[in-house]
Amino acid sequence: MTETVFKISRPFGPPLGLTEMPTSLISKINDFIDEEIKDKKIGAELDHGSKLVGQVKQEIKLPENLIEGELLNFFSALTKAYIKNAINKEVKNFRLIASWVIRQFENEYNPPHYHGGHVSGVGYLKLPETFGESIQESKKENSHGNINFIHGSKQFLSTGVVDQRPKLGDCYIFPNYMYHSVNPFFGKGERRSISFNAYIDEDIYNVYSL
Numbered sequence: 654m655t656e657t658v659f660k661i662s663r664p665f666g667p668p669l670g671l672t673e674m675p676t677s678l679i680s681k682i683n684d685f686i687d688e689e690i691k692d693k694k695i696g697a698e699l700d701h702g703s704k705l706v707g708q709v710k711q712e713i714k715l716p717e718n719l720i721e722g723e724l725l726n727f728f729s730a731l732t733k734a735y736i737k738n739a740i741n742k743e744v745k746n747f748r749l750i751a752s753w754v755i756r757q758f759e760n761e762y763n764p765p766h767y768h769g770g771h772v773s774g775v776g777y778l779k780l781p782e783t784f785g786e787s788i789q790e791s792k793k794e795n796s797h798g799n800i801n802f803i804h805g806s807k808q809f810l811s812t813g814v815v816d817q818r819p820k821l822g823d824c825y826i827f828p829n830y831m832y833h834s835v836n837p838f839f840g841k842g843e844r845r846s847i848s849f850n851a852y853i854d855e856d857i858y859n860v861y862s863l
Contacts, residue, residue, distance in 0.1 A: 659731075661738045664815045665804040670735040670826040674776045678723055679822060682847060683778050685719055686754050709763065711756040715847075720752055728752070728849050732772055735826045736853060744853045752849040754778070758842075763835035765803060770850035771858045773831075775800065776824030781842025798838035804831055819844065 659672045690711070715724075729747040736744045750770045755763070784798035799816040802825075807813040816836075817825070827833070829850060838844060852858075 659734045659738065661735070664802075665811050665813065667804060667828045667831055668735075668739045669802060669815070669831075670731070670738070672731060672734070672824050672826075673822045674727065674778075674824045675723070676822070678727060679778050681723065682715070682719070682754065683845070685715075686713060686756075686778075686845070689713065690756075709755055709757045709761045710843075711754075713754045713756070715752045715754065720749065724752070725749060728774065728851060731774060731824065731826055732851055732853060735772065736857065740857075742857050744857065746852075746854045748852040750850040750852065752847060755846045755848065757835065757838075757844040757846070759839055760837050762837040765801075765832045765834040767832050768829045768848075768850045770829045771853045772826060773829050773848065773850050774824060774826040775833075775846050775848045777819045777821050777844075777846050779843055779845035780819055780821055781838065781840055781844060783840050783842075785839030796836055798844055799836050800825070801834045801836070802827065802831060803833060819846070 659670065661668050661670050663669070690713075728749060732747055733744045736742050757763070781798075784795070787795040787797075796816055799818055801814055801816045803814050805811070805813050817823075835844075
């Protein structure tokens with residue numbers, strides 16, 4: 654990632670990467686999705702819901718002609734920066750498995766799950782004006798609509814769960830096996846995100862999976 658800042662954190666065992674998606678890419682994907690859903694239905698070839706666990710409005714697989722070029726280059730550069738920062742290895746073979754968009758509305762959620770491949774990512778394309786007020790006023794933290802990254806259990810000097818408030822354009826990357834979930838939110842609007850799974854060099858993956 655040469656034009657944007659890439660950050661990496663280690664809240665528990667596996668590292669969590671974060672960068673920003675280019676605004677041109679966000680607009681391109683949103684324009685495609687808005688065109689596909691204008692009649693409130695999507696074609697069977699783009700309906701990805703049966704392959705995923707989310708209890709959400711729609712999960713739309715992105716076609717190859719949309720992925721090719723800017724989006725594929727972004728995923729590849731993000732993955733290479735992630736591996737380089739995490740273990741100082743150069744990824745030479747990046748292979749995208751699939752990418753899809755998740756449309757989440759009020760009361761919908763994504764239960765704890767993990768992905769296939771070697772690495773996975775999620776980025777935010779559209780967010781509602783509010784995720785809703787805290788149900789109990791005494792609660793200091795309002796986690797409506799947050800994404801939760803889960804690994805192991807809480808221990809001394811190590812937490813088992815890190816939750817993050819989505820921000821437009823933020824894009825996270827993490828190992829495929831990391832459990833994650835999305836909380837429901839309350840109110841009008843759409844929480845729209847893009848996800849992907851990919852393979853990297855087998856020798857890098859295998860050595861660091863032992």
